[in-house]
Amino acid sequence: MKFPATHPDRPLVMGIVNVTPDSFSDGGQFAGSDAAIDHALQLVRDGADMLDIGGESTRPGANPVGEDEELRRVLPVIRGIRRHSQIVISIDTMKPRIAEAAIGAGADIWNDVNALRAPGAPAMAAKLGCGVVLMHMQGEPQTMQQNPRYDDVVREVSAWLSGRADAAIAAGVTAGNIWLDPGIGFGKTLQHNLQLLRSISRLPAGFPVLIGASRKRMISDLDPGAGTGNRLGGSLAIALHAAQQKAAGLRVHDVRETVQALKIQAALSRGS
Numbered sequence: 001m002k003f004p005a006t007h008p009d010r011p012l013v014m015g016i017v018n019v020t021p022d023s024f025s026d027g028g029q030f031a032g033s034d035a036a037i038d039h040a041l042q043l044v045r046d047g048a049d050m051l052d053i054g055g056e057s058t059r060p061g062a063n064p065v066g067e068d069e070e071l072r073r074v075l076p077v078i079r080g081i082r083r084h085s086q087i088v089i090s091i092d093t094m095k096p097r098i099a100e101a102a103i104g105a106g107a108d109i110w111n112d113v114n115a116l117r118a119p120g121a122p123a124m125a126a127k128l129g130c131g132v133v134l135m136h137m138q139g140e141p142q143t144m145q146q147n148p149r150y151d152d153v154v155r156e157v158s159a160w161l162s163g164r165a166d167a168a169i170a171a172g173v174t175a176g177n178i179w180l181d182p183g184i185g186f187g188k189t190l191q192h193n194l195q196l197l198r199s200i201s202r203l204p205a206g207f208p209v210l211i212g213a214s215r216k217r218m219i220s221d222l223d224p225g226a227g228t229g230n231r232l233g234g235s236l237a238i239a240l241h242a243a244q245q246k247a248a249g250l251r252v253h254d255v256r257e258t259v260q261a262l263k264i265q266a267a268l269s270r271g272s
Contacts, residue, residue, distance in 0.1 A: 002088075002108055002109060002130060002131035002177055003050075003088065003108075003109065003131045003177075003179065003208070004049050004050060004088050006208065006248050007049070009262075009266035009269075009270075010243055010262040010263070010265070010266050011211075011239075011242060011243050011247045011248055011249050011250045011262065012049040012050060012248060012249040012250070013047065013048050013049050013050070013249070013250055013252060013255055013258055013259055013262070014048065014049065014050040014051070014052050014090065014210070014249055014250065014251040014252065015040070015043035015044075015046070015048035015050070015051050015052065015252065015253075015255040016052050016054070016214065016251060016252065016253050017036055017039055017040045017043070017051055017052065017053050017054070017077065018054050018057070019033070019036045019053065019054065019055045019073040019074055019077050020054065020055060020056065020057045020065075020073070033073075033076040033077050033080060034080075036053075036077045036080075037076075037077055037080035037081055037084075040053070040077065040080075040081045041081065041084055041085060043255045044085050044087050046255040046256035046259065047255055047256060047259035048087065048255045048259075049087075049088065049249075050087065050088040050089070050090055050109070050249070051081065051087055051088070051089050051090065052090040052091075052092050052111055052251055053074050053077055053078055053081075053089060053090065053091055053092060053102070053107070054074070054091075054092035054093070055069075055070040055071075055072075055073035055074040055092075055093070055098070056070050056092075056093065056094075057141075058092075058094075058113050058141045058186075059141065060141060060145040060185075061141070061145075062141045067095055067097055067098060070093065070095065070098050071097075071098060071101055074091065074093075074098070074102060075101060075102065075105050078091070078102055078105040078106050078107050079105050079106060081106075082105070082106035088108045088109065089106060089107040089108055089109070090107065090108065090109035090110070090111045090131075090133070091103070091107045091109070091110055091111065092111045092113070093110070093111075093112065094112055094113060094114040094118055095118060096118055096119075096120050096121045096124035099112075099121075099124060099125070099128065099130075100124060100127075100128060103128045103130050107130070108130060108131055109130055109131035109132070109133065110125060110128065110130050110131070110132050110133070111132075111133040111135070111181075112132065112133060112134065112135065113135045113137055113141075113181075113183070113186065114135075114137065115134040115135055115136065115137070115161075115164040116132065116134060116164065116167065116168055116171075117164075122167055122168050122170075122171030122172075122173065123171050123172070125168060125171070125173050126168075126171050126172030126173045127172075129174070129177070130177065131177050131178075131179070132168060132173060132177055132178050132179070133178075133179045133180070133181055133210055134161060134164045134165060134168065134178060134179070134180055134181065135180075135181035135182075135183045135186065135212075136157045136160055136161055136181065136182050136183035136186065136187075137183050137186040137187055138150075138183075138186065138187025138188070139187045141186075145187065148187040148188055148189060148192065150192060153188065153192045153195050153196060154195055154196060154199040154202055154203075157182050157183070157196060157203075158202065158203050158204055161180045161182070161203065161204055161207075162204045165178050165180065165204065165207060175206070175207075178207055179207060179208045179209065179210050179248065179249065180203060180204060180207045180208070180209055180210070181209070181210045181211070181212060181251075182196045182200075182203060182209070182211070183212075184196060184197065184211065184212060184213040184216060184218070185213070185216045185217060185218060190218050190221040190222070193213070193216075193218045194218075197211070197213070197238065197241060197242065197245075198245075200242060200245035200246065200247050201245050201246055208248030208249065209246075209247050209248055209249075210247070210248065210249040210250070210251060211238070211239075211242040211247045211249070211250055211251070212250075212251035212252075213235065213238045213239075213242075214231075214235045214238075214239075214250075214251060214252040214253045214254065214258075215228050215231045215232075215235055215253055215254075216231075218234075219231040219234030219235065219238075222234065232254055232257060235252065235253070235254060235258070236254075236257060236258060236261045239252065239258050239261060239262065240261055240262070240265050243262055243265060243266075244265075
């Protein structure tokens, strides 16, 4: 199994499981393997279609994590989830070695915020035959929010993602295994994020689009004072908008609430 079949009425929901001490929203909450596994299985019960397991924070200003430490964080969680569930699992990593080990442990998808730009990454993705998410990021996590600039953010992000998809396919990745992510909050200002979210349907044709905006700072930019624990309303608003724009998937922290909102939106839209 790679990506699950897309849902006819709503985007698929990818639940976030951060096995990190420093992620922007839930850093440290699920840093232990047992806590992360319990949380992941709760997200399955809440209605997640996929789970995204990450062992290295990519929030603005985050420091890199060594490969051995990243493996120590994620592999027990993937194996633990797989003992209890056949849900589709994604590994959120920039490193080919981590992706290879994670797929070997039972993951199905490589979610790469670096879009297979690491040495050997395209060839590794082709070898693994897994699903791949290619995300746009201007710069790198440590510096990406230091004055990001575009002449036309939608055109430039679309062209860049098309180029990365072409590079992956040239390396042997099956086109049908590729999803694209415009990288909300990754080297973008509030206005850049808004323009991209308004233009999901303009992103490269032929590839499903994953949107990850859950609890991100753009919400507090629009609603000053909304801390990371008080951004559910904004996260749901973005999720519903992305569904209307025909996004294929949503990467979220609050799975139960997102699934419920999407179900109600779909019911209201039937026959309209």
